[in-house]
Amino acid sequence: MALFNFWKKKSGPAETAAEESLASEAMPSATDAPPPSSETHEAAEATEAATSPEPAASADPEPAPVAQEPEAAPDQEPRKKGFFARMAERLSKTRERISGSIDRLTLGRKIDDELLDELEEVLVTADLGVKTATSLIEGLRGQVRRQELKDGEALKRALRAGIESVLSQAAPAPSRERNPHVIMVVGVNGVGKTTTIGKLAHYFSLQGRKVLLGACDTFRAAASEQLEVWAQRVNAPIVRQQAGADPSAVAFDSVEAALNRGRDLVIIDTAGRLHTKVNLMDELKKVHRVLGKRLEGAPHEVLLVLDATTGQNAISQAKLFNQAVPLDGIVLTKLDGTAKGGVVVAIAAELNLPILFVGLGEGIDDLKPFDPQDFAAAIF
Numbered sequence: 001m002a003l004f005n006f007w008k009k010k011s012g013p014a015e016t017a018a019e020e021s022l023a024s025e026a027m028p029s030a031t032d033a034p035p036p037s038s039e040t041h042e043a044a045e046a047t048e049a050a051t052s053p054e055p056a057a058s059a060d061p062e063p064a065p066v067a068q069e070p071e072a073a074p075d076q077e078p079r080k081k082g083f084f085a086r087m088a089e090r091l092s093k094t095r096e097r098i099s100g101s102i103d104r105l106t107l108g109r110k111i112d113d114e115l116l117d118e119l120e121e122v123l124v125t126a127d128l129g130v131k132t133a134t135s136l137i138e139g140l141r142g143q144v145r146r147q148e149l150k151d152g153e154a155l156k157r158a159l160r161a162g163i164e165s166v167l168s169q170a171a172p173a174p175s176r177e178r179n180p181h182v183i184m185v186v187g188v189n190g191v192g193k194t195t196t197i198g199k200l201a202h203y204f205s206l207q208g209r210k211v212l213l214g215a216c217d218t219f220r221a222a223a224s225e226q227l228e229v230w231a232q233r234v235n236a237p238i239v240r241q242q243a244g245a246d247p248s249a250v251a252f253d254s255v256e257a258a259l260n261r262g263r264d265l266v267i268i269d270t271a272g273r274l275h276t277k278v279n280l281m282d283e284l285k286k287v288h289r290v291l292g293k294r295l296e297g298a299p300h301e302v303l304l305v306l307d308a309t310t311g312q313n314a315i316s317q318a319k320l321f322n323q324a325v326p327l328d329g330i331v332l333t334k335l336d337g338t339a340k341g342g343v344v345v346a347i348a349a350e351l352n353l354p355i356l357f358v359g360l361g362e363g364i365d366d367l368k369p370f371d372p373q374d375f376a377a378a379i380f
């Protein structure tokens, strides 16, 4: 039997922890859970690679679950505009790689077939992938021959329309109406899974969802401690066990806890070491299966997190993970500070999976639902 553990750090051996868990089977609710000890907090903070600007514990020791809700409504509109500006700013390297290169390429030149060949190369270098770049360029040739694209600006507008259409083809986001709705998050180490889960928890909390996190990356203690820091920041309960525990047992208990405590959104973190190794894939399959055993249809959404800075490698990662667990969508992280943002287009074109969110930084607000128009606008 696995254990529920809200805000508490397990450091004892498995047996002790399991006994404790049985003793504390009646789980404290998030609202009456004790505040984290400062010791737990320091340890967790250290593992978070200094990504947490203001962990709440010392300044604000009392969990205050309703405190987030009043923020939601007044926050939504101003954020939308501000976020677009922020996205445009954070995509500056990708924009420079794509839009800047086109400007240099077209300066004082006739838009002809030869120029299109060079543009194709630019797009490949910008990580759109050979297949996608070729098909976008082929789409432009007719217009160029008919001399409809007279200058660089017209060429950019046509290319932007082509990219928007590629980005808009993917399937829509899965419905999140179920209660509880279970999201399983997968991806290789370091792509940003745990950070993304923290941001998602924040995002959904602002929409009034009652989130619960499941720390199924039990490979290292630091992994669940990092998730716990996020749980505290977003004021969501977390189910975790000691390092080395069976991830599928934590997954089972997470759904169980959500059902018992009336939480309506469960987000499951998973391990990501060595995606080429069969055992990780087997572990993910088992977590997937066990979630479904506890709640029919769960997980209702499997999100693959990909790191934009890996460029085309992201595509092969997606294919591998999709063989193990059926993916419903992509979260593309670290689009800030990379010139490889063009991989968004390759992913949309080659994987037939919707890009649901993009990560634009390490902060709690640096996650945005993906919007093809906004994105295309930001890179041109």
Ligand SMILES: Nc1nc2c(ncn2[C@@H]2O[C@H](COP(=O)(O)OP(=O)(O)O)[C@@H](O)[C@H]2O)c(=O)[nH]1
Pocket: 048, 049, 051, 187, 188, 189, 190, 191, 192, 193, 194, 195, 196, 272, 333, 334, 335, 336, 337, 358, 359, 360, 361, 362, 366
């Ligand atoms: N710049 C940037 N860094 C990110 C983003 N998402 C995650 N990170 C950082 O990537 C590193 C690895 O993230 P983590 O969530 O631990 O990855 P995991 O191993 O997949 O769980 C951390 O330092 C994060 O702060 C993002 O969108 N932008």
Ligand SMILES: [Mg+2]
Pocket: 193, 194, 195, 217, 223, 269
């Ligand atoms: Mg992690």
